[in-house]
Amino acid sequence: MTRFQIHLFPYGSDNYGMLIHAPDTGETAMIDAGDAEAARAALASTGWPLTHILITHHHGDHTAGLADIKAETGCTVIGPREMSKTIAGIDVRVWDGDTFDFAGQGVRVIATPGHTTDMVNYYFPAQNAVFTGDTLFTLGCGRVFEGTPDMMWHSLSKLAILPPDTAVYGSHEYTLVNAAFAETIEPDNPDLVARIAEVKALRAKGLPTVPSTIGHERATNPFLRASSPLIRARLGLTDATDAEVFAEIRARKDRF
Structure with a gap:
């Protein structure tokens, strides 16, 4: 199986764009198109021709460069069904459970509404990678x-x-703030303590904390740990549902 190459590039104050390149076919997909200038620079630096854009949701920091980049490259744009706001320029609309082919490998669409009602994530099972937009962050x-x-x-x-x-x-790139908050929810989690040290070291060198892994997030991200007895006890929600515990954690983060 051919491994795809993934190039992460920053834009704005804290956004990341991603290029996914298939060496065998030459195809390249970009996750979102929030900044046309940053996208052009990333494509120029890699030398990869853009064939697809995969849009996660309608917010401007994910779509502002879409029209320009599509016009310049003629790429195919895949994005969510129209749910909360129109996204101009989408060629193929997808939703939960849909699949499509990229460079001979299947991509599964996972609808993850919450941040927006039109949010979708893109799971590349053969590559062991998921592109989560604004649904799941490192520690947040x-x-x-x-x-x-x-x-x-x-x-x-x-x-x-x-x-x-x-x-x-x-x-x-929200990880340092996410880490500081996570420590208030589960300060005695040794996996979290170790993870915080790792991310601080990465950021001190100017390196990204993306990607993480599902395993790391399940062990350290408070938003995935609503079933933890220690978190429930700390929040006084021992008998609550997981969704209720999550809601309390999210509310605390909003005030943090």
Whole structure:
């Protein structure tokens, strides 16, 4: 099986774009198109021709460069069904459970509404990689803007059951703030303590904390750990549902 090459590039204050390149076919997909200039620079630096853009949701920091890059490259744009706001320029609309082919390998669409109601993530099972947009971050998750906490919990639960070695490519570098918050929820988690040391070292060198893995997130990300007895006891929610525990954690993060 051919391994795809993945190139991470920053834009804005904390966004990441990603290029996914298949060496055998020459095809290249980009996750979102929030900044046309940054996308052009990334394509120029790699020398990869863009064939696809995979849009996760409608927010401007993920779509602002879409029209320009599509016009310049003639690429095919895949994105979510029209749910909360129109995204101009999508050629193929997808939703939960849909699959499509990229460079001879299947890509599975996982709908993860919550941050927005049109959020989709792209899972490349043969590559052990999932591109999570603003749903799941390293040690964090997206703010719930258009959905509900129950909806977001259900969406995160879909990601949590992916294989533990699945690489998680979230779209923002929020990890230091996420780490500081996670420590208030589960300060005695040794995996979290070790993970915080790792991410601080990475950021001190100017390196990204993306990707993470599903296994790391299940062990350290408070938003995936609503079933933890220690977290439940700390929050005074021993008898609550997982969704209720998640909602409390999300509310605390919103105030953090």
